[in-house]
Amino acid sequence: MTLTLPKKLDRLELDEDGFMLNPEEWSAEIAEAIAEGEGIELSDQHWAVINFARDDFHNEGEAPTLRRIIQSVGISTKEMYSLFPGGPAKMASKIAGLGKPTGCI
């Protein structure tokens, strides 16, 4: 996975799918860079989701599911798919620097 990052961020440790391995290294600037690499320009709505995901990860120890984001942020599934195309929970987690969400079984 190649990701074009601003020069000073190019030492960031990422997994093979471009997820950050170390959530503590995250910053707003990094979020902008990861989003840009995915062709997403971050709006206030994106930030509401990203900030919730970061807080929730801090409290619960794992990245939130799509259902959890929808109920907590007050956003629709449709909106989530237009904000974060593809897999919204995965993409939000990626931009929020939280690593790949673990599928629960």
Next chain:
Amino acid sequence: MKNFLILGGGTAGTMVANKMAQKLDPREWRIQLVDKDENHYYQPGFLFIPFGLYKPEDVIRPKKNLVNKKVEIIFADIESIEAEANKVHLRGKEMAIPYDILVVATGCEIRPDQTEGMMTGGWRENIHDFYTHEGASALADHLANWEGGQLVLNVTEMPIKCPVAPLEFLFMADWFFSERGMRHKVDLVLATPLSGAFTKPLASAKLGELLESKGVQVAADFNIGEVDSSKQEIRSWDERDIPYDLLITIPTNMGSKAIERSGMGDELNFVPTHKNTLQSRDWENVWVIGDASDVPASKAGSVAHFMLDVLVENIERQIKGQPPKPNFDGHANCFIETGYERGVLIDFNYDVEPLPGKYPLPGVGPFTLLKESTANHLGKMSFKWLYWNILLPGRPMPVSNQMSLLGKVN
């Protein structure tokens, strides 16, 4: 007299009731169990009903015959748990039931109402579930006369009870239609929100190969947004359509509505639970076992069984004023029926994914892990006897509740 109250008399609640009846002194403790249904269902058997291998009546027994006579069973709907007052309200009963210790074993249920269009056209006609006794029985009637077409099995969202059951259904369907000489008239499709057949990499690859060898197409990363029954299509949120002639759905699985009414659940009504001690994260005298909890382990009877000893020991410790032990490791163990009287066995926990190798079992095993064998099928079929006669009564099973790496190859 103190009150030990169990909510739910499924696999987990019945095991807890019978185990605690052996442990608690009846001069000090009264044990009560609340459930709305007088019947107990052998849920692993639901898989076999649609294909006529079990009849609907083969998987039912009355609850009163399965629970120790020292336990008082109350058949009623749970209205809510008032945890701050240590009592439970039952629907239609004025008196609430007080408790000193509460075990929540209310399980999970399918919620087809959570997906747009799923119940508004074709439900139980050409849209079926097999996670309920009623659904599995209706599907058996449908399959007996079905003439073929595109059969789509859709997993709505994770987590679901018994995450291998959808795969087993497809393996069984491939066998069933072949036996009836109509496999060429049937297209089998798995539409799943996962990126592959299963969540854990090695097992996903192995089970993916099996699906392919049986001619099942997999639509991965498919998150269903709606069922359009007028066009007979399911549509994902990212606007992919899959047409169906017969839709077998695993609807959203959620915890009991009573948990929601009590304000004790997460967004899917699962109860926040310490994943190693099984104590409620909010209430010290509330314990959670089986599908009702939010622990990141499989929702399956084997997991409830592996939780049992940890839960019972921790409750006994609480009664003696000792802290709980963090001994539950997320152990799960499933026989996966793959058709043609063969099966695959997987064994894993929170940290170790299913690995190949051997599963030693004194007197019966070893079973082969992550590979098809006839012994694994026989293991699966003999489990029904074990379930009624050893597991539910709380007799010792010849397996350790913690996962062992013995025999596994990494």
